Amino acid sequence: MSDNVITTKRFTPILVLAMGVICISTGSIFARLADAPALVKGAYRVGLASLILVPTALIFHRKEYLKLTRRDISVTILSGIFLALHFATWISSLDYTTVASSVMLVDTIPIWVALLNCALGRGAPGRVMWLCIFLSVIGACIVGYGDISFSKDALKGDVLAILGAVAAAIYIICGKESRKKLGLTAYVALCYGIAAVVMWCAVLIMGYPVTGYSPSTWGAFVAVAIMAQVLGHSSYNWALGYFSAGFIAIMLLGEPIGSAILAYILFDEVPTALKLVGFAILMIAIAVASWNEQ
Numbered sequence: 001m002s003d004n005v006i007t008t009k010r011f012t013p014i015l016v017l018a019m020g021v022i023c024i025s026t027g028s029i030f031a032r033l034a035d036a037p038a039l040v041k042g043a044y045r046v047g048l049a050s051l052i053l054v055p056t057a058l059i060f061h062r063k064e065y066l067k068l069t070r071r072d073i074s075v076t077i078l079s080g081i082f083l084a085l086h087f088a089t090w091i092s093s094l095d096y097t098t099v100a101s102s103v104m105l106v107d108t109i110p111i112w113v114a115l116l117n118c119a120l121g122r123g124a125p126g127r128v129m130w131l132c133i134f135l136s137v138i139g140a141c142i143v144g145y146g147d148i149s150f151s152k153d154a155l156k157g158d159v160l161a162i163l164g165a166v167a168a169a170i171y172i173i174c175g176k177e178s179r180k181k182l183g184l185t186a187y188v189a190l191c192y193g194i195a196a197v198v199m200w201c202a203v204l205i206m207g208y209p210v211t212g213y214s215p216s217t218w219g220a221f222v223a224v225a226i227m228a229q230v231l232g233h234s235s236y237n238w239a240l241g242y243f244s245a246g247f248i249a250i251m252l253l254g255e256p257i258g259s260a261i262l263a264y265i266l267f268d269e270v271p272t273a274l275k276l277v278g279f280a281i282l283m284i285a286i287a288v289a290s291w292n293e294q
Contacts (some may be wrong), residue, residue, distance in 0.1 A: 013242040017251050020235025025258025027228035031091070034220035037208045038095055042087035043199040048225035050189070050196040057189030062291070064186040069264075072181050079174035080194025082167045087195070088202060092163030096157030110136050110249040112169035117245065128288065129246055135285035136253050142278030145154035169249065175237055176245045185239045191237075192229065253282050 029046075034041050068076075110133045166217045178187050203210065213221075236248055243251075 012092040013239050015237050017239050017243075017248075020232050021028040021229050021251065021254035022232075023235065023257055024232030024252075024277050025255050025262060027224055027232065028225035030220040030228065030254050034217045034224070035211075036213055036221075037203075037206075038091040038215055039088060039203050039206060040208050040210065041214035041221070043188075043196065043203045044090050044221040045224050045229050046084070046087065046199055048222060049229035051191045052225070052230055053185065053189040054193050055184050061183060061189075062184040063294050064182055065190075068181060072178065076182070076187065076190050077179045077194055079171055079178055081198055082174065083191060084195040086167040086171055088199060089160045089167060093157040093160035093164060096160065097103065102157060102161045105158055106165045106168070107253055108128065108137060108162065108165045109172070109252055110167050110246060112166050113172060113246050113249040116169055116173055132250055132285045133246075135281055135288070136250055137165075137255070139278045139281030139285060142274060142281065149262070168252075172240070172245045172248055173238075175242045176248075178233040179237065179240045184241075185251050188230075188237050191220075201231070232260075239272050250285060253285065261294050 031041050032199075041098075090102065090106050099113075114130075114133055175187070175191065178191070182190070236252070240248060
């Protein structure tokens with residue numbers, strides 16, 4: 001059976017997306033456990049994921065690459081480049097601004113997906129999807145409210161987080177286009193591989209250390225590559241074969257909710273009542289978007 005189409009008798013698209021939300025939510029947890037520069041964390045995340053996926057794709061799916069046109073290859077390369085830019089800008093923003101502010105701003109992804117789709121002539125979202133986008137942004141603002149700093153460094157971090165959101169939106173839109181021609185394994189192997197090359201070049205140019213880390217940090221590198229990247233991001237990329245890019249962008253808002261739950265379990269971080277209200281609004285946006293999409 002092709003990995004491009006998985007029978008819904010065993011795995012429904014919504015179930016796969018739910019698994020993806022859970023897996024990708026572990027990213028911030030493992031990032032906290034890894035004692036390394038932000039760019040190094042991102043480089044190891046996509047780099048180790050590529051070491052797993054690229055050999056598999058070359059052995060079992062190389063024929064898919066031979067059928068690609070120059071345009072198909074260009075779109076997939078762009079997807080990988082913007083995935084790298086997303087990680088580089090968003091993870092770096094955490095060094096300058098608060099986690100809540102960074103998450104709030106990067107959660108504007110659905111808006112950028114909608115605007116870019118309009119600019120590309122792919123039609124504007126319907127009323128229900130616009131409502132979901134509005135609710136998702138309101139929910140994200142509530143989650144980040146009260147933890148926003150207006151210092152010079154915080155402003156720099158906020159700009160990086162917004163750039164991370166725009167990069168993620170382009171990554172999703174390009175991925176939607178690439179998945180029309182490539183199966184899941186072939187696409188993610190090429191996309192993550194390109195992202196890894198870009199990020200490792202950035203690490204080397206910046207002169208960050210690539211070795212000498214503690215065993216716990218190495219364990220976090222491996223865990224985030226498998227859980228958040230291979231399983232988490234790949235679940236979203238698989239779902240692009242079934243759902244619109246706008247819906248996938250809204251589903252990505254489940255990540256801060258999952259991260260908060262894991263932080264409560266692992267680090268005893270209790271979310272405030274206001275954050276719980278924001279999480280509830282995000283869940284409503286996701287539920288309504290899911291109903292509308294189906």
